[in-house]
Amino acid sequence: MKAAKSLAIALAILLLIVVISVAAWFLKIQLYNPKTPLSGFLVLIGLLAAGYYYMSEARAGTTYPVRKIPAFDAIEEAVARSVEMGRPVHMTFGYGSISSSMAPQYVAGLGVLSHVARMCGKYGAKLIATLGVPEAIATTEEIVREGYYSAGRPELFDPAYNVRYFTDQQFAYASAVQATLIRENVGANIVVGPFYAESLIFMEAGNMVNALQIAGTARETQVPFFVLVADYSFIGEEIFAAGALASGDRETLASIRGQDIGKLLVIVLTVLGILMLLGGLKLADYLNWVWKVG
Amino acid sequence: MSGSISLGKILESRELLYTLLLISVILPIIHPLGIPIAVSARTKAVYDYIEKNLKPGCHVYFEIYYEVAARGELEPNVVALTKHLFDKGCKIVYGSLASYGVVVFNLLKSTAADIFQGKEYGKDYVFLGYVAGGESAAASLAKSIKGTVSTDNYGNRLEDLPLMREVDKATDFDLVIIASSGTDTFAYYVRQWYTPYNVPLLFAALSIIAPSIEPYVGAKQAVGMLVGQRAGAEYEVLVGRLGLGMASMDAQSTSHMLVLAFIVIGNVVYWSRRLSSKKGGGK
Amino acid sequence: MSLVVRKYIPQLIVSVIIVLSIAFYYLYINDSVAKGLTTADKALSDWAVIVTSFALIVGGVDILRYHLTKIRREGLRQAPFSAVTISLLAIMVILALIGWYWSYANPKAGITITTQPQFTWLYSNIYAPADSAMYSILVFYIASASYRAFRVRNPPALLLLVTAVIVMLGNTTIGGLIWPGFLGLRDWIMTVPNTAAFRPITIGAGLGTIILGLRLLTWREISWMGRRD
Numbered sequence: 001m002k003a004a005k006s007l008a009i010a011l012a013i014l015l016l017i018v019v020i021s022v023a024a025w026f027l028k029i030q031l032y033n034p035k036t037p038l039s040g041f042l043v044l045i046g047l048l049a050a051g052y053y054y055m056s057e058a059r060a061g062t063t064y065p066v067r068k069i070p071a072f073d074a075i076e077e078a079v080a081r082s083v084e085m086g087r088p089v090h091m092t093f094g095y096g097s098i099s100s101s102m103a104p105q106y107v108a109g110l111g112v113l114s115h116v117a118r119m120c121g122k123y124g125a126k127l128i129a130t131l132g133v134p135e136a137i138a139t140t141e142e143i144v145r146e147g148y149y150s151a152g153r154p155e156l157f158d159p160a161y162n163v164r165y166f167t168d169q170q171f172a173y174a175s176a177v178q179a180t181l182i183r184e185n186v187g188a189n190i191v192v193g194p195f196y197a198e199s200l201i202f203m204e205a206g207n208m209v210n211a212l213q214i215a216g217t218a219r220e221t222q223v224p225f226f227v228l229v230a231d232y233s234f235i236g237e238e239i240f241a242a243g244a245l246a247s248g249d250r251e252t253l254a255s256i257r258g259q260d261i262g263k264l265l266v267i268v269l270t271v272l273g274i275l276m277l278l279g280g281l282k283l284a285d286y287l288n289w290v291w292k293v294g
Numbered sequence: 295m296s297g298s299i300s301l302g303k304i305l306e307s308r309e310l311l312y313t314l315l316l317i318s319v320i321l322p323i324i325h326p327l328g329i330p331i332a333v334s335a336r337t338k339a340v341y342d343y344i345e346k347n348l349k350p351g352c353h354v355y356f357e358i359y360y361e362v363a364a365r366g367e368l369e370p371n372v373v374a375l376t377k378h379l380f381d382k383g384c385k386i387v388y389g390s391l392a393s394y395g396v397v398v399f400n401l402l403k404s405t406a407a408d409i410f411q412g413k414e415y416g417k418d419y420v421f422l423g424y425v426a427g428g429e430s431a432a433a434s435l436a437k438s439i440k441g442t443v444s445t446d447n448y449g450n451r452l453e454d455l456p457l458m459r460e461v462d463k464a465t466d467f468d469l470v471i472i473a474s475s476g477t478d479t480f481a482y483y484v485r486q487w488y489t490p491y492n493v494p495l496l497f498a499a500l501s502i503i504a505p506s507i508e509p510y511v512g513a514k515q516a517v518g519m520l521v522g523q524r525a526g527a528e529y530e531v532l533v534g535r536l537g538l539g540m541a542s543m544d545a546q547s548t549s550h551m552l553v554l555a556f557i558v559i560g561n562v563v564y565w566s567r568r569l570s571s572k573k574g575g576g577k
Numbered sequence: 578m579s580l581v582v583r584k585y586i587p588q589l590i591v592s593v594i595i596v597l598s599i600a601f602y603y604l605y606i607n608d609s610v611a612k613g614l615t616t617a618d619k620a621l622s623d624w625a626v627i628v629t630s631f632a633l634i635v636g637g638v639d640i641l642r643y644h645l646t647k648i649r650r651e652g653l654r655q656a657p658f659s660a661v662t663i664s665l666l667a668i669m670v671i672l673a674l675i676g677w678y679w680s681y682a683n684p685k686a687g688i689t690i691t692t693q694p695q696f697t698w699l700y701s702n703i704y705a706p707a708d709s710a711m712y713s714i715l716v717f718y719i720a721s722a723s724y725r726a727f728r729v730r731n732p733p734a735l736l737l738l739v740t741a742v743i744v745m746l747g748n749t750t751i752g753g754l755i756w757p758g759f760l761g762l763r764d765w766i767m768t769v770p771n772t773a774a775f776r777p778i779t780i781g782a783g784l785g786t787i788i789l790g791l792r793l794l795t796w797r798e799i800s801w802m803g804r805r806d
Contacts, residue, residue: 036603220506221502505771
């Protein structure tokens with residue numbers, strides 16, 4: 001019943017957008033930016049609608065299978081191994097400003113941190129969460145606290161040890177993290193978020209202390225370093241799925257199916273684009289249409 | 295076999311590799327080898343574009359978006375491009391969407407003082423300084439520079455600078471150059487300067503960043519791209535002012551060759567071990 | 578009340594910002610509305626810059642807390658290192674404040690926070706070399722990582738190695754002496770196969786971001802808020 005109600009609300013919003021657009025078209029109102037291709041807007045709305053549809057289907061009881069991500073499953077193993085060796089677990093999710101296009105990756109990193117924190121609480125591991133994002137200090141403390149408290153081990157939570165903000169300057173942060181990895185002799189090094197040139201510094205420092213390394217980023221330039229050096233890696237969009245996997249919630253997981261629809265669309269457009277090129281036509285010319293009245 | 299294993303252990307030690315690498319970087323800088331450099335087609339294309347399309351008195355916007363750490367790779371590009379533009383009689387407005395842009399621009403001016411000599415500030419070039427706000431700031435600058443910032447980096451009112459009376463919005467510029475150590479900056483300019491206003495963009499990027507912005511160049515959203523230190527050295531040759539880029543090329547060559555040598559040795563040791571353990575298993 | 582402050586208000590802010598960001602990008606109506614939308618968009622990002630700047634103060638306090646706790650726990654063993662960090666932090670803040678004062682007291686002198694002479698000296702002579710040195714460390718790490726990674730364990734690894742060798746030789750002047758074709762081959766590898774491999778990752782990340790946005794919009798992504806109850 002609840003599922004049907006929320007689906008109805010979503011449909012109503014979609015219908016509203018369509019009605020306003022059609023009315024604007026007939027009333028000759030320049031509703032949308034004439035410099036921004038509208039095809040992108042349609043794809044965005046379509047993908048949001050598809051994701052929402054699968055979420056409400058999941059709420060109604062449908063279960064969608066989700067492929068296993070080895071890097072995600074390895075987190076528990078890494079934490080347990082660190083406890084056996086009596087070494088702490090390290091996790092970091094990047095540096096810089098959260099108010100940029102990298103924000104989604106910080107959110108993904110925080111999702112993984114909350115899973116790591118709960119695992120650390122479960123196994124009684126010492127967690128060191130380092131960060132270079134001053135805006136996220138309070139959130140990080142909250143997440144680590146929640147991890148230990150929910151596992152019934154509040155005594156392990158020590159903010160001055162568990163959460164370490166260094167600086168928002170790239171290489172100062174990198175050197176501080178590197179020093180932490182080596183001095184604290186960490187048993188697991190989990191690095192998920194937006195990373196730049198410092199990615200390899202973290203991986204090599206982790207390698208020096210023989211830590212089990214799990215790394216992931218959606219920044220394509222750093223993916224090769226993680227894939228080559230880390231024991232397990234999240235490649236690209238997998239970091240966004242990690243948050244959903246960590247929640248263990250069927251409905252949240254179902255949203256990933258929306259991503260697959262997007263991928264299918266991209267594949268279709270790519271193949272179509274290549275076929276049209278053979279005929280001397282450019283697909284982009286047909287997709288760049290803008291809303292222009294009068 | 296134990297001999298080869300102990301040799302393998304020595305070769306695998308980080309210390310040996312790091313020491314040799316340090317020597318291979320420092321020595322060629324002290325004693326340049328002077329290996330001639332060939333100019334790649336990409337760099338030549340950028341040079342030709344500026345030669346062909348920019349006329350004396352034209353206007354160029356130059357985004358300086360890299361930190362001190364990336365100077366080695368990007369500054370040779372920026373210096374050589376600046377020289378080329380000044381030689382062509384262009385006027386340049388520098389700006390930075392990053393706070394550290396101010397520091398690297400000052401360093402650039404001090405290391406390439408000869409290029410700026412004889413050029414009058416305010417008439418031939420202007421430095422807007424740090425413009426806060428990321429992509430929104432880029433969009434706002436494209437609409438109106440004077441509407442976004444009222445003074446330059448040194449506190450002068452923009453209305454008082456002759457160059458700023460000639461230019462204000464994206465379409466007033468004949469070329470926009472983005473020298474950045476990040477990936478996002480290029481996307482900002484493609485989305486906010488190229489898409490709405492169709493201004494020609496030119497990229498100068500770190501080698502590692504280049505592949506991720508390659509699609510923009512492929513889609514002709516940028517007229518060309520200078521990739522890393524090598525492109526800087528090549529451009530220095532083209533404009534006839536050898537500097538930091540060329541000086542570092544020998545070091546780049548020797549260090550790359552050393553790494554290659556180590557990769558080969560690593561494989562020899564790996565395979566000799568693998569084969570010997572197979573033989574051992576057979577017994 | 579606590580639940581409202583801790584959960585609903587932050588989620589509502591996130592949802593509103595997502596909808597507004599899309600509206601700012603696509604809506605137009607007429608010139609003056611479009612101008613208003615751009616101004617609002619700029620204001621939103623200015624707020625973010627301001628919030629970030631204040632967060633830096635929190636960061637400074639956090640660094641102090643960390644080091645003071647460390648000195649208390651580890652005593653003299655840690656004290657000299659922490660003293661360096663804390664005193665440099667204080668010096669940079671004081672010098673910047675002096676620059677800030679002069680920018681108002683005597684604007685004609687041209688001294689601002691970033692052009693304050695001692696601040697600039699410390700930045701260019703201590704911070705800049707230290708920053709560059711950390712970046713240079715990558716040279717060593719890339720060398721040791723590639724030494725380990727480029728082992729020919731299987732046929733794909735051989736392909737990886739051959740590609741790496743061509744690109745590395747193309748990046749050097751020595752490569753040109755061996756065979757001039759390395760340069761063109763490097764450019765081809767970087768622009769064609771490499772870009773082809775990068776694009777799907779970029780597209781996938783973009784799609785992932787959209788769906789993450791959907792989860793935030795529908796209040797299903799809550800891990801970023803910390804406490805769940």
